[in-house]
Amino acid sequence: MTLTLLAITCLAAATLCYACLCAASPFGRCRKCHGLGFATKTDRKGRPRRGRPCRRCDGHGIRIRTGRHLYNAAARLHRDGTR
Structure with missing residues (x-):
């Protein structure tokens, strides 16, 4: 019972805690490009260089958190239903 x-x-x-995080910071770093906004490539000498813009975040480097996305969808549904 106590367990x-x-x-x-x-x-x-x-x-x-996750709800507070979503309220304080609704955007997080993109998981694909790690917040850079582009993929890193290496040239023939092995030095890193900038690649193409990230397709997941459109080159911004940020994404909306899942909890914030769910909150926005619920708020939109409530707003549209009470008009």
């Missing part, structure tokens, strides 16, 4: 209560408390705390 279940502890697990629920930990899960609720993690969810609250």
Whole structure:
């Protein structure tokens, strides 16, 4: 019984922390380009150089977090339903 209560408390705390993170910083770094906005390539000598712009983030280097995306969708649904 206490183990279940502890697990629920930990899960609720993690969810609250993630909700606060999404509210404070709705955008995170792109997972594909690691926030650079482009892929890194190497030339023939092995030196890194800039590659093509990232297709996932359109070269911006940021993405919207999943929690913020869900919040925006719920807020949009509520707003459109109460008009």
